[in-house]
Ligand SMILES: [Zn+2]
């Protein structure tokens with residue numbers, strides 16, 4: 259590597275920013291270390307930066323310390339580089355100032371996470387209550403639509419009660435005439451019945467409370483779709499009322515995927531091989547055994563039972579309140595209405611006033 263290194267016109271090695279060896283530094287880098295080139299010290303190499311600029315690199319060991327700062331300036335120098343929360347002192351001044359406190363980048367994230375966490379804990383507590391309510395409700399039915407191709411249709415639709423009594427298990431294909439011929443050939447190959455003949459198949463759903471989800475071959479969850487909405491599209495195309503019937507209701511609050519995401523929300527994901535997800539990942543993180551709607555309803559039922567006992571990957575909910583210094587949060591059991599322990603819940607929230 260050294261043998262092939264380019265030289266500047268004076269015969270010194272030429273480095274780019276990412277290549278600067280540990281023992282060399284520019285004048286600016288030396289000043290951050292409270293050092294400067296010694297009297298008569300020659301540069302050891304040249305730094306080539308910004309594509310067209312050059313500056314000298316010096317041996318750090320041969321440089322000399324700057325004169326000591328006065329006590330007042332030393333205190334200011336240290337204060338500008340010390341994080342108010344973790345108390346660590348850095349080489350460079352800390353740029354982030356929050357209400358007069360200088361914070362390092364890590365502590366900025368820590369404080370923002372702690373500030374976001376109470377609302378997430380409230381969503382989690384609400385999802386747990388929802389799951390208990392769903393499992394107790396006598397009319398609960400779990401229904402899933404699984405798109406069997408990349409583009410969705412045909413759909414496998416499976417519905418069962420929490421006791422695993424199967425009410426619907428059908429593959430529905432488009433009702434378009436073209437679905438009978440060459441253009442819709444894939445629908446025919448995959449079988450199923452035309453969507454406009456589905457009504458008798460769906461009657462067991464009338465009057466039930468439907469906990470619903472939609473997924474396609476690609477693995478996407480359609481948070482803004484419902485199983486019956488998908489079947490409706492197969493009947494008459496998009497934007498058509500199709501199978502929509504007031505006697506078969508799918509409420510948005512019973513969208514399983516959204517509730518799961520609320521419950522499963524995490525402020526960080528510390529798997530070593532994964533990039534941070536910043537909390538948003540839902541049912542796609544749950545292994546589903548098989549690729550049809552029956553596998554989805556089975557996963558929904560298992561998920562409901564996990565939610566109902568709050569078997570969360572982060573463990574029991576913990577009060578995220580941070581003291582003014584340090585990184586250890588309170589961790590007491592939080593109140594489900596505030597997401598903070600009663601000791602740290604602001605008074606107006608315990609009085610029942612809006613947050
Ligand atoms: Zn810090």
Ligand SMILES: [Zn+2]
Pocket residue numbers: 577578579588589590598599600601602
């Ligand atoms: Zn607390």
